[in-house]
Amino acid sequence: MDEGLRSELSKQGIFTTTLEDLYNWGRKNSIWPLQFGLACCAIEMIATTMARYDLARFGAEIFRPSPRQADLMIVAGTVTKKMAPQVVRLYNQMPEPKYVIAMGACAISGGPFKQGYNVLKGIDRYIPVDVHIPGCPPRPEALIHAFMTLQRQIDEQKLTGPDRPRHLVADAPSEFPVPQFGEHDLVPSKNPEVWQPPHSGRTE
Amino acid sequence: MIAPLDTLARRIQEAVPGARVEVVPNDSPAAQPSLLVDSAHALAIARFLRDEPSLRFDYASNVAGVDWLDSVTKTKTKVKKIVDGVEKEVEETVETKRPGYLEVVYHLYSMNLKHGPLIIRQRTGNRAELNRVASLISVWRGCEFQEREVYDLYGVVFDGHPDLRRILMWEGFKDHPMRKDYVQPDDFEYEPTPHDEVLGRAKEHYPK
Ligand code: SF4
Numbered sequence: 451m452d453e454g455l456r457s458e459l460s461k462q463g464i465f466t467t468t469l470e471d472l473y474n475w476g477r478k479n480s481i482w483p484l485q486f487g488l489a490c491c492a493i494e495m496i497a498t499t500m501a502r503y504d505l506a507r508f509g510a511e512i513f514r515p516s517p518r519q520a521d522l523m524i525v526a527g528t529v530t531k532k533m534a535p536q537v538v539r540l541y542n543q544m545p546e547p548k549y550v551i552a553m554g555a556c557a558i559s560g561g562p563f564k565q566g567y568n569v570l571k572g573i574d575r576y577i578p579v580d581v582h583i584p585g586c587p588p589r590p591e592a593l594i595h596a597f598m599t600l601q602r603q604i605d606e607q608k609l610t611g612p613d614r615p616r617h618l619v620a621d622a623p624s625e626f627p628v629p630q631f632g633e634h635d636l637v638p639s640k641n642p643e644v645w646q647p648p649h650s651g652r653t654e
Numbered sequence: 655m656i657a658p659l660d661t662l663a664r665r666i667q668e669a670v671p672g673a674r675v676e677v678v679p680n681d682s683p684a685a686q687p688s689l690l691v692d693s694a695h696a697l698a699i700a701r702f703l704r705d706e707p708s709l710r711f712d713y714a715s716n717v718a719g720v721d722w723l724d725s726v727t728k729t730k731t732k733v734k735k736i737v738d739g740v741e742k743e744v745e746e747t748v749e750t751k752r753p754g755y756l757e758v759v760y761h762l763y764s765m766n767l768k769h770g771p772l773i774i775r776q777r778t779g780n781r782a783e784l785n786r787v788a789s790l791i792s793v794w795r796g797c798e799f800q801e802r803e804v805y806d807l808y809g810v811v812f813d814g815h816p817d818l819r820r821i822l823m824w825e826g827f828k829d830h831p832m833r834k835d836y837v838q839p840d841d842f843e844y845e846p847t848p849h850d851e852v853l854g855r856a857k858e859h860y861p862k
Binding site: 530531532564565567568571631632633634635639647648649 | 822823824825826827828829831836838839841842843844845852855
């Protein structure tokens with residue numbers, strides 16, 4: 451529908467919308483996070499939900515203790531290799547549509563513990579991440595910003611066509627392989643479908 | 655106040671017959687000497703340290719592991735020798751080889767008498783199959799998780815530990831990550847500002 455006509459109509463008291471707008475509006479305003487935290491960043495996430503920062507303003511006040519009822523996984527904290535399979539399993543148990551925010555240096559890259567023997571170098575090795583937030587820990591404002599970024603992403607989704615979201619593509623995966631405990635490392639150490647090692651950027 | 659360590663070592667030997675106790679000096683800035691006890695008598699010694707009214711070490715604040723690799727120390731000595739009929743001073747290097755071992759260090763305090771720390775050590779025979787020391791849980795209950803951690807990260811086996819499982823790594827993990835010869839999985843990733851050891855790995859993985 452033409453934007454000009456729509457605003458003209460709304461001045462006359464006629465509200466028009468599309469199914470797509472309505473659907474995205476509904477989804478983006480009731481994102482229920484999964485209630486779990488992994489390390490120090492979780493404290494900041496808890497602060498974000500409390501009265502001072504009040505994540506409830508964005509429709510995310512209900513943290514669900516069960517992955518079956520959650521839409522959003524906030525990976526808040528250090529993902530150790532011992533914990534990584536459980537995090538992936540929790541993600542697999544969430545119903546589509548589902549989103550992931552990787553919160554803090556640890557969750558996006560291993561942070562201060564990168565190159566250590568027991569910390570995963572970022573949860574994006576095993577599950578697709580929608581928004582990464584740097585910081586150690588990120589402030590509540592940063593988490594709210596990530597949340598608004600996610601809402602914007604949802605708002606811009608097209609329900610039809612080749613770049614429709616994953617949950618509307620019948621054969622797109624909604625579960626990802628859970629890594630196994632190996633003798634020296636997790637097996638596999640990354641999921642190449644989801645993540646490829648970065649390039650140094652230098653050529654020649 | 656605790657008596658000087660050599661006095662304490664003598665008292666321990668009197669109280670626990672057959673125990674071998676040795677004072678380990680420390681010439682680092684910390685200057686904190688410790689007692690090396692033998693594993694066969696470690697439990698009896700620990701009990702003595704806890705129960706003796708003038709010592710009462712009722713709190714083991716910390717259990718740590720140390721990995722000592724095989725080492726060779728070279729000392730140069732000047733020796734007089736007769737070379738071509740003339741007496742000369744010649745420098746000779748003597749190599750002393752010390753086989754490696756693993757060490758478990760306990761830091762003891764007395765809450766009751768407000769003194770400490772007293773540091774006691776146990777050593778394993780070597781870094782491979784002779785890796786057993788005595789568990790001191792029956793004396794200090796709080797050692798349980800810390801001894802598990804030393805087992806997990808260094809591979810020291812504690813005789814008498816009721817629940818010796820890995821604690822930070824998973825069951826089925828084969829290595830002991832805090833050992834000095836631990837080889838990490840080859841999973842280096844690009845870093846914008848690598849330095850030291852990481853710089854070496856960066857060059858291996860990103861030669862350009
Ligand atoms: S990023 Fe920093 S604050 Fe967050 S979990 Fe890691 S160490 Fe803790």
